Amino acid sequence: MLRPRHLLVLALTLALAALRAAPAPEVIPLWPEGVPGLKADAGPEKDDNGRFSNIHHPSLVVYRPAVPNGTAILYAAGGGYQRVAVGAGGGEITRWLNGLGITVFVLKYRHADYGQPAPLQDAVRAVRIVRSRAAAFGLKPDRIGMLGGSAGGHVTASAGTLFAAPEAQTGAALDAVSGRPDFMILVFPVITMENPHAHGPSRRNLLGAKADDPETQRRWSVDRQTSAQTPPAFLVHSSEDTTVVVENSLLFYAGMRRAGAPIEMHLYPKGPHGAGMAPALGPTAEWPRHCESWLRFNGWLPPKSAQP
Numbered sequence: 129m130l131r132p133r134h135l136l137v138l139a140l141t142l143a144l145a146a147l148r149a150a151p152a153p154e155v156i157p158l159w160p161e162g163v164p165g166l167k168a169d170a171g172p173e174k175d176d177n178g179r180f181s182n183i184h185h186p187s188l189v190v191y192r193p194a195v196p197n198g199t200a201i202l203y204a205a206g207g208g209y210q211r212v213a214v215g216a217g218g219g220e221i222t223r224w225l226n227g228l229g230i231t232v233f234v235l236k237y238r239h240a241d242y243g244q245p246a247p248l249q250d251a252v253r254a255v256r257i258v259r260s261r262a263a264a265f266g267l268k269p270d271r272i273g274m275l276g277g278s279a280g281g282h283v284t285a286s287a288g289t290l291f292a293a294p295e296a297q298t299g300a301a302l303d304a305v306s307g308r309p310d311f312m313i314l315v316f317p318v319i320t321m322e323n324p325h326a327h328g329p330s331r332r333n334l335l336g337a338k339a340d341d342p343e344t345q346r347r348w349s350v351d352r353q354t355s356a357q358t359p360p361a362f363l364v365h366s367s368e369d370t371t372v373v374v375e376n377s378l379l380f381y382a383g384m385r386r387a388g389a390p391i392e393m394h395l396y397p398k399g400p401h402g403a404g405m406a407p408a409l410g411p412t413a414e415w416p417r418h419c420e421s422w423l424r425f426n427g428w429l430p431p432k433s434a435q436p
Contacts, residue, residue: 153218154190156233158253164298167241178219180236181211186250188257189234190265191218197229198268199428202254202309206278206318209239209247209333220405221275221315224416228429231265233258237283240333244348245295247334251287252296252307260305271428273311273359277403278372279330281317282350285380288312288361289353311428312361313419316369316401319376321345327372351383360390362422364404364415371401392422 163185170184188202203221207213214222214234222232237250255272262269276284290296291308318330322345331339338344346352361384365377374395384391396404399412407413423429 156188156190156257158186158188158250158257161300163238164249165242165246173236178216179207179211179213181207182241183212183236183238184241186238186254187236188254189218189236191222191226191232191234193226193229193231195229196231196266197430198266199229199271199423200231200233200258200262200265200267200273201225201313202233202235202251202258202272202274204235204237204251204274204276204280204283206276206280206316207239208327208329209279209282210329212236212239212280221277221403224405225275228420228423230429231267235280235283239279240336243334243336247283248286248290248293248296249298251283252291253298253300253302255287255291255307255309256302256305259307260302270310272309273313273428274309275313275315276317277315278401279318279327279334281314282319282330282334284309284312285314285317285319285350285361286348286353288359289350289355292357293353308357309359311359311423311426314361314363314377314380315403315415316365316372317363317376317380318372319351319380320349322349325373325375325379327376330372349379351379354380354383354387354389356388358384358387358389360426361392362419363391363393364396364419365394366396366399366404366412368396368398369401394418 174182205212205214225232235254238246259269274284297303318327320326321331363377365374367374381393394415396412399409404412
């Protein structure tokens, strides 16, 4: 009979064996024909336990659910346009989405080394790639959304508002494929580049030498770029966020309302900047459940009764 200590050792051994046996996620380069404006001194990408920096060759990392349902979400994590802080193994957002049967494509986009329009180009290109290969991935081409947190929320909202803008085009043949996400999920997002509510580090990293130029600030304030073609959005934020203040989300909600574009917003009094999924946060941690309901109501997820 095995003693508890031996059972623990056995469990750890089996867990490590399972990790070693798990296949590495598929990586899809966004620009196999050559990255637009690639820096001559581009060094290797850095990975600090799921916090990616020095990204010169942007890519998508594919995380497949056990039972896929045809929906895809491109996940743009935040990091102040200084890094892409996904988290180990795709992070908790990816695990939650996989649990819903959603195929997740983690987007490793260019940031401070390039500034705009590189992040926009990467995001729109990513949507085009996934949509163009939807059949191969077992996806529905009209169920390809994006989720972004913090600065990744700005990446996502940029794709949703500027997918047809001149800055999003590179002249590649793939430009003929729609780069419009079918829906957006914005979590504690950076929205405005204008005072008094701009997130200073994101603005400096994104706009560089033009960070103080009013015209440039206005162009990349995505609340000002909404239109009737902007995809439906689900938005969550807390008024306790002192990093990216809640007025960012209020501005985007107002912009979507002006444009007549559908938006659902959930604001909470408690919760620091971040995903807000910790159970200790109480009602704030309920936003994933509300988001799931929104996805099902709009047909981007099958009804629960239709789940396999």
